[in-house]
Amino acid sequence: MMQAVEFEAKIKNGMIEVPSQYKDKLHRIVRVILLTDEDQPTSNLIDQLLASPLKVENFKPLSRVAIYERT
DSSP, X not given: OOOOOOOOOOOBXXXXXXXXXXXXXXXXXXOOOOOOOTTSOOOOHHHHHHHSOOOOTTOOOOOHHHHHOOO
């Protein structure tokens, strides 16, 4: 028998966290239907990266000199 659970959540890094009050009730496989507000402004890739920057191991930004240095 199917049981419906409804809650609002923000998607973070492509994941939706299930609220704690439902975690013990949901087991194994679930069917997911996502509804989104059409009035929500869409953001472009730059906005998404600024809001959630990619984490790159051992990343070192270029210095101002290195940016303009020509070989």
